[in-house]
Amino acid sequence: xxxxxxxRLLGLIPLLIGVTFLIFLLTRVIPGDPAVxxxxxxxAPNLVERLRRDMGLDRPLFLNTAAYRESGQLRSLFxxxxxxxxxxxxxxxxxxxxxxxxxxSQSLRHRFPATIELALAAMLLAIAVGIPAGTWASRKxxxxxxxxVTLVAIVGVSFxxxxxxxxxxxxxxxxxxxxxxxxxxxxxxxxxSVTGFYVLDGILTGNLRASLDxxxxxxxxxxxxxxxxxxxxxRMTRSAMLEVLGQDYVRTARAKGINERRVVxxxxxxNALLPVITIIGLSFGSLxxxxxxxxxxxxxxxxxxxxxDGITSRDYPIxxxxxxxxxxxxxxxxxxxxxxYPLIDPRIQYS
Amino acid sequence: xxxxxxxxxxxxxTVSAQADDARPRRGxxxxxxxxxxxxxxxxxxxxxxxxxxxxxxxxxxxxxxxSDRNLRARLAPPSAEHIFGADELGRDIxxxxxxxxxxxxxxxxxxVAFASVVGTLLGVLAGFVGGxxxxxxxxxxxxxxxxxxxxxxxxxxxTLGPNLTNAxxxxxxTQVPIYTRIMRSAVLQVxxxxxxxxxxxxxxxxxxxxxxxxxxxxxxxxxxxLTLSIGTAILDVxxxxxxxxxxxxxxxxxxxxxxxxxxxxxxxxWMSIFxxxxxxxxxxGFNLLGDAIRDVLDxxxxxx
Numbered sequence: 001x002x003x004x005x006x007x008r009l010l011g012l013i014p015l016l017i018g019v020t021f022l023i024f025l026l027t028r029v030i031p032g033d034p035a036v037x038x039x040x041x042x043x044a045p046n047l048v049e050r051l052r053r054d055m056g057l058d059r060p061l062f063l064n065t066a067a068y069r070e071s072g073q074l075r076s077l078f079x080x081x082x083x084x085x086x087x088x089x090x091x092x093x094x095x096x097x098x099x100x101x102x103x104x105s106q107s108l109r110h111r112f113p114a115t116i117e118l119a120l121a122a123m124l125l126a127i128a129v130g131i132p133a134g135t136w137a138s139r140k141x142x143x144x145x146x147x148x149v150t151l152v153a154i155v156g157v158s159f160x161x162x163x164x165x166x167x168x169x170x171x172x173x174x175x176x177x178x179x180x181x182x183x184x185x186x187x188x189x190x191x192x193s194v195t196g197f198y199v200l201d202g203i204l205t206g207n208l209r210a211s212l213d214x215x216x217x218x219x220x221x222x223x224x225x226x227x228x229x230x231x232x233x234x235r236m237t238r239s240a241m242l243e244v245l246g247q248d249y250v251r252t253a254r255a256k257g258i259n260e261r262r263v264v265x266x267x268x269x270x271n272a273l274l275p276v277i278t279i280i281g282l283s284f285g286s287l288x289x290x291x292x293x294x295x296x297x298x299x300x301x302x303x304x305x306x307x308x309d310g311i312t313s314r315d316y317p318i319x320x321x322x323x324x325x326x327x328x329x330x331x332x333x334x335x336x337x338x339x340x341y342p343l344i345d346p347r348i349q350y351s
Numbered sequence: 352x353x354x355x356x357x358x359x360x361x362x363x364x365t366v367s368a369q370a371d372d373a374r375p376r377r378g379x380x381x382x383x384x385x386x387x388x389x390x391x392x393x394x395x396x397x398x399x400x401x402x403x404x405x406x407x408x409x410x411x412x413x414x415x416x417x418s419d420r421n422l423r424a425r426l427a428p429p430s431a432e433h434i435f436g437a438d439e440l441g442r443d444i445x446x447x448x449x450x451x452x453x454x455x456x457x458x459x460x461x462x463v464a465f466a467s468v469v470g471t472l473l474g475v476l477a478g479f480v481g482g483x484x485x486x487x488x489x490x491x492x493x494x495x496x497x498x499x500x501x502x503x504x505x506x507x508x509x510t511l512g513p514n515l516t517n518a519x520x521x522x523x524x525t526q527v528p529i530y531t532r533i534m535r536s537a538v539l540q541v542x543x544x545x546x547x548x549x550x551x552x553x554x555x556x557x558x559x560x561x562x563x564x565x566x567x568x569x570x571x572x573x574x575x576x577l578t579l580s581i582g583t584a585i586l587d588v589x590x591x592x593x594x595x596x597x598x599x600x601x602x603x604x605x606x607x608x609x610x611x612x613x614x615x616x617x618x619x620x621w622m623s624i625f626x627x628x629x630x631x632x633x634x635x636g637f638n639l640l641g642d643a644i645r646d647v648l649d650x651x652x653x654x655x
Contacts, residue, residue, distance in 0.1 A: 022494065023506070026506055158631055160586055166609065170616060285499025285500065323506040327497050327498050
């Protein structure tokens with residue numbers, strides 16, 4: 001297990017170098033002068049000059065051979081845009097917002113809990129509804145209800161998330177008035193933030209009213225964001241269950257007279273969960289990228305909404321910091337999912 | 352689909368001749384099986400309907416997005432005259448949704464065409480050449496897959512500048528890895544098969560092996576993926592349009608129309624509802640179709 005973990009962690013290195021390199025490259029292919037593109041055509045020349053120096057645009061891209069020849073020191077060879085960028089990155093410095101000058105890493109830390117709270121709620125919905133629905137459909141195989149569940153699952157992955165979000169707001173917030181249309185808390189609600197997860201914060205500080213308010217705000221975005229993973233989980237559970245239910249040991253279990261509920265839960269579902277967990281892990285990534293659309297519609301103050309605002313104001317450090325951050329989270333989550341396999345299926349052993 | 356049990360080298364030619372004989376007969380059962388697949392037929396009908404509407408749009412409702420405005424019909428609700436209502440410039444939403452289909456279908460097809468050609472070439476190259484070429488391609492694929500969903504597309508378009516062409520290119524790039532993976536594994540699988548080694552032994556070149564053995568063997572997953580990818584591409588084009596990163600006003604692009612509609616949706620919900628129906632129908636159509644094709648072409652997955 002340890003050697004497997006080491007190998008996987010070492011494997012992350014070329015991947016992360018690639019990811020950061022790609023993001024670096026993107027800033028440098030901005031048509032025209034990147035500094036002008038960020039600050040706008042009419043920006044004061046001294047501001048443009050400062051940003052150029054800050055981004056290191058006056059230096060060579062990769063290797064500063066001129067400085068090396070001049071000083072003869074190996075250090076100066078790396079006085080280039082790429083190595084400066086990487087050096088800052090390693091220290092967690094993702095630059096500052098061009099507009100507000102707030103450090104990107106600070107905003108990320110500040111906004112990450114909101115996105116995670118939303119993603120977890122969406123995932124919880126997908127699992128809590130998806131696994132039972134998929135199991136149920138697999139037991140009714142070939143019947144009308146099975147066809148119905150399968151059809152709903154295909155329809156579910158076809159929704160444009162942002163459109164679904166707007167429709168949900170229209171019906172549940174505007175027409176029916178049951179749930180709030182946007183934000184994380186009502187303006188009248190006071191909440192002292194501890195963890196940044198508002199529902200949890202309310203419970204921790206004994207402020208149940210705020211907790212309930214936060215929960216109400218969470219429902220619509222979570223449904224919008226959770227629909228696609230829900231549909232995926234239903235389909236995957238159903239097909240994995242169908243495969244397991246056809247196995248000899250399930251027949252044996254039934255022949256022994258074990259009651260059907262136990263056959264399904266203990267003998268089948270447990271064995272069918274592996275592909276389901278894989279797909280849940282993969283969906284987590286699409287949740288994070290789907291969050292950009294969902295958070296935009298619901299004005300949810302997470303990373304997605306922040307990246308969207310960055311796009312609108314052409315604030316490149318925000319776009320790049322956000323994208324880089326989400327990619328890294330995604331890669332790490334995938335690794336964690338792989339690591340959970342042996343816990344679920346003892347036949348799998350990493351060495 | 353599995354490799355025939357190792358024919359000796361001398362028989363390789365006859366074996367492939369037999370395979371040629373067998374193909375039409377096996378193929379003939381597939382359409383019939385497809386037409387017994389209710390959701391597949393539904394998907395095909397939706398796709399055909401949308402294609403037809405898009406092709407006929409210029410005849411049914413000629414449209415010029417630059418001159419289209421009618422301030423007297425501002426935010427008019429759905430009525431006999433404007434069955435889908437009108438937007439804040441009094442533009443008929445039905446006409447715009449109709450023409451939006453042209454943009455979305457074309458965009459979906461183009462993006463997938465680009466992705467599948469590039470991805471297939473890369474996959475075949477990696478599988479055949481092996482060595483460091485394979486390592487490099489696999490690394491590049493893993494790299495692209497590290498960005499979930501349309502995240503990379505967002506980063507690319509936000510940097511290069513928002514327009515439909517860049518959006519298409521960016522979406523195509525995010526789809527390349529799927530094809531590379533499918534083709535690479537197809538090549539690796541076939542490369543070891545004895546009938547391919549036999550074919551090579553009698554002097555078949557790499558190109559011939561790819562065309563005669565690799566492609567036919569991987570056609571099923573490729574066709575399924577192509578169909579599903581078109582749906583995804585249409586969805587992504589709309590998502591980028593909604594974020595302001597795709598088609599630009601006044602183009603009647605569905606995502607962009609929802610973006611406009613969102614700012615008015617308390618007063619004119621029809622502005623965002625109907626373009627969304629267009630996106631939804633197209634994506635459902637291609638997904639149902641792709642799913643049914645998978646059921647028909649891939650017996651291993653039948654019924655699953």
